Amino acid sequence: MSSSPHSGFRIALLCFLVAATIRLSILFGTGLYLKLDRTEMASVAVTFAHTGQLGNPYMALPTGPTAHVAPVYPLLLGMIYRLFGDGKTGEIVKQIVASCVSSARAPLLVLLTLTIGFGGGVALVAGLCSAMHIGAFETELKGDWEGPMAANALLILVISAYRIGWRRLPTSVEALCYGLGWGVALLIAPGLLPVGVGLALLGCAAAVRKAMRDSAKVLLLFALGCMLALSPWVIRNHLVLGGLVWGRDNFGLELSVSNGPGASWSNPENHDRIYSMHPSRYLPAAKKLREQGELAFEADRKREGLEWIRTHPREFAGLTANRIWHFWFPSGRNRAHQIALAALTLLAIAGLAVMWRLSNPGFMITVTIWTTYPALYYIIQWSSRYRQPIEWSLILSASVAVYEGYVRTKHALAASIS
Numbered sequence: 335m336s337s338s339p340h341s342g343f344r345i346a347l348l349c350f351l352v353a354a355t356i357r358l359s360i361l362f363g364t365g366l367y368l369k370l371d372r373t374e375m376a377s378v379a380v381t382f383a384h385t386g387q388l389g390n391p392y393m394a395l396p397t398g399p400t401a402h403v404a405p406v407y408p409l410l411l412g413m414i415y416r417l418f419g420d421g422k423t424g425e426i427v428k429q430i431v432a433s434c435v436s437s438a439r440a441p442l443l444v445l446l447t448l449t450i451g452f453g454g455g456v457a458l459v460a461g462l463c464s465a466m467h468i469g470a471f472e473t474e475l476k477g478d479w480e481g482p483m484a485a486n487a488l489l490i491l492v493i494s495a496y497r498i499g500w501r502r503l504p505t506s507v508e509a510l511c512y513g514l515g516w517g518v519a520l521l522i523a524p525g526l527l528p529v530g531v532g533l534a535l536l537g538c539a540a541a542v543r544k545a546m547r548d549s550a551k552v553l554l555l556f557a558l559g560c561m562l563a564l565s566p567w568v569i570r571n572h573l574v575l576g577g578l579v580w581g582r583d584n585f586g587l588e589l590s591v592s593n594g595p596g597a598s599w600s601n602p603e604n605h606d607r608i609y610s611m612h613p614s615r616y617l618p619a620a621k622k623l624r625e626q627g628e629l630a631f632e633a634d635r636k637r638e639g640l641e642w643i644r645t646h647p648r649e650f651a652g653l654t655a656n657r658i659w660h661f662w663f664p665s666g667r668n669r670a671h672q673i674a675l676a677a678l679t680l681l682a683i684a685g686l687a688v689m690w691r692l693s694n695p696g697f698m699i700t701v702t703i704w705t706t707y708p709a710l711y712y713i714i715q716w717s718s719r720y721r722q723p724i725e726w727s728l729i730l731s732a733s734v735a736v737y738e739g740y741v742r743t744k745h746a747l748a749a750s751i752s
Contacts, residue, residue: 342448342457346441349461353437356465358430361475367429373478374614375403375411380420382412392613395620400628401571401579406521407480432477439482440464442489443726449493450696452734455741460733467678469664469725470718481722484523488723491515491530492699495537503548504537509555516556517563523723524581528706530560536702577629586636587612592653592715594642599656600665600716660716661708678732685731688738696730703727 361367372380374391378400381390388409391402411428418424444461448454473479494515498508516530534556564580571579591597591607598604613620613631623631643650662679666672689697703724711720 346444349440353440353465357433378408379411383415394617397624399574401583436474436482456737473719484723487519509552510559513556513559517560532702532706586632588714589639590635681732681735682728685735
């Protein structure tokens with residue numbers, strides 16, 4: 335089933351409307367919009383709305399300027415709070431906007447599917463599956479974290495990479511602008527960095543295999559653009575926090591919370607450690623952070639986490655194995671949900687094999703994303719929202735498998751009838 339640009343637009347619009355209808359119906363139909371539990375991201379946004387500064391991420395105690403979260407998403411949330419207040423009205427507006435942002439994944443996935451050479455059939459399946467799939471309900475509907483925006487940014491960048499650099503080397507301007515785009519994406523979600531490096535190398539390899547000098551020039555311009563976009567945040571952190579932070583500085587804290595005495599593989603099951611050592615929930619830790627300074631506190635937590643890992647390799651290996659498994663086969667809200675999530679992963683693996691057989695560029699794009707992005711989340715506590723930025727890649731691959739199965743079944747039935 336081929337697709338003209340006009341029909342592709344109609345498929346994309348349809349999928350967005352379906353996605354938005356589902357999310358807004360759940361949000362307001364279940365009363366989820368009335369549930370308020372401030373996160374670090376929202377706390378920073380509230381501070382920005384009132385003071386113009388990014389700070390006070392921890393709910394236990396105001397701790398001053400921060401790089402605990404990357405800047406773009408709390409800045410956008412802060413603008414909503416500044417316009418509509420941080421009470422009920424602001425929260426409702428934030429959740430409507432968040433639902434629309436997460437719904438935008440569906441049309442973007444339709445566009446990517448068509449861009450890499452699949453027809454309207456696969457695009458329709460991918461778009462509708464994306465519309466119906468909600469990997470982390472409160473994150474997608476309530477907007478407390480940056481995952482849906484990061485997913486959209488990555489989709490846009492993958493589409494752009496394919497269009498400007500898959501069959502030829504990008505021009506100098508294209509490489510610089512693409513680097514700027516990636517810099518902005520990293521200011522949304524720094525965890526995308528390995529994906530950016532991987533896709534940049536993949537693009538150069540796909541475009542040209544002999545002109546090494548030109549490829550190096552493109553990569554250097556890409557890196558320059560990325561650094562230019564990051565530089566205001568780096569300078570701000572050096573002036574305000576007194577150290578080098580290009581993305582966010584919370585890795586040490588997350589590492590120590592995730593790996594230590596009594597630690598569990600998942601955020602929900604790590605309740606005791608979170609409430610006994612995380613500054614958001616544990617007042618003594620927030621006081622210590624304010625006394626030490628955020629960077630010094632994070633450095634101590636990093637040393638603490640690494641020391642435990644070094645002295646408890648077997649326990650760390652067990653936690654890591656659990657996190658790897660649940661990244662790809664999440665636990666789900668109930669048994670039926672868990673089976674559905676497992677089916678998505680298995681179908682995605684099958685779809686990857688189909689893309690390899692068809693020599694479709696989606697194969698290498700997906701492999702690059704699946705091998706680069708998850709590594710960080712294998713060593714910190716699992717959460718359903720951590721997979722959100724790349725969940726569309728599983729939906730795409732699974733949709734290829736579903737459509738392939740449909741076509742084969744259709745042909746088999748036609749052959750049996752004839």
